[in-house]
Amino acid sequence: MAAQRKTSRYVVPIAVAGIAAATIGLVPALAASGDPDLPEITAQQLIEKIAASDTQTLSGTFKISTDLGLPAFDGLLGGLAGGGSGEGSADPSAQLTKLVSGTHTLKIAADGPERQKLTLLDGKEQYSLVHNGDEVWAYDSASNQVFHEKGAEEAGRAPEKELPASPKALADEVLKAAGDTTSITVGGTANVAGRDAYRLVIAPKQQGSTVEAVTIAVDAATGTPLKFTLDSTSGGKPVVDAGFTKVDFARPAASEFDFTVPKGAEVTEGDQLEKDHAGKAPEDLEKALGDFGLGGAGQNGPEVVGEGWTAIATFDTGEAAPKTEDAPKEARGFLDALGDEVSGKFGSGTVFKTKIVNALMTDDGKVYVGAVTPQALVDAANAAQ
Incomplete structure (x- = not known):
């Protein structure tokens, strides 16, 4: 049980990255002919299409832009936590906090729940995170540091939960849960990373919320959500605008998830990192x-x-x-x-x-x-x- 808790904090970002690759996309590529002309669809039918999607494999490039309206806080979390794992570390729990502010470009590949890879490109440097079976590897090129964790497969396995038996049942549950406080509509179409998509718009009916709307672009062919945008009532840039600029649903090559420790890199094992931080941060x-x-x-x-x-x-x-x-x-x-x-x-x-x-x-x-x-x-x- 302790091992599961220990490894899960590193596997969760990989799992989230894999889910993100299959469910969100970035600023849509602008189509010269405008928004695509697609058959009309209701919100319930679109939710059913999302629920029926069985996308397991993909690869591509996406960007994520986050604007919480916060002052710069680089190093704040590390400072509060005693500086245990900040810059110069391959520890995923430190590196992936970069995504909470600014704009970042990532490359991602996914082959089901057991294999995902995320590469964060930051200028000439890059940070790679690989989940392959029961192992997690991470590499920070700036510091030439490697992080390694064994037993990741069990730790990253989500607990079983009961879901409605069919896409229609799931759509019914979503619409029922929305109730009188939420508006769910189809807000036209879009072209996202070269693919035709519908726009599902989820918005509060209540006064006083800071959320203007959540918009999800859903691939018309596969039902895979391709774009996620969260807008605030304060206006300006979206709070979160994340997604693909390029996407391919073919299965990535198995070699995409191989990892070889770079020459001269220092390797830190997850067990050792846990011991070093025990009782501190x-x-x-x-x-x-x-x-x-x-x-x-x-x-x-x-x-x-x-x-x-x-x-x-x-x-x-x-x-x-x-x-x-x-x-x-x-x-x-x-x-x-x-x-x-x-x-x-x-x-x-x-x-x-x-x-x-x-x-x-x-x-x-x-x-x-x-x-x-x-x-x-x-x-x-x-x-x-």
């Missing part, structure tokens, strides 16, 4: 958050108020909130750039803002978090009085 991070009054959430909540897109998680830290100057030094500038002072019936506090998720921390230690506007958080805090 998690405790250091927990202490850093605790010092800033964020360590008590698990003891006193959270509770959820509201529903659907405007649901807000709330908990009580159990102690007065400290000021930003009391935060770990790695986080002070970051928090200053995010925070706005607010007040109401609840008293006063600080709203920490992004383009999607906002959090209100009151001066008496209560916290309200959700994909809602700052005013919605203030209203929830006032209503709790």
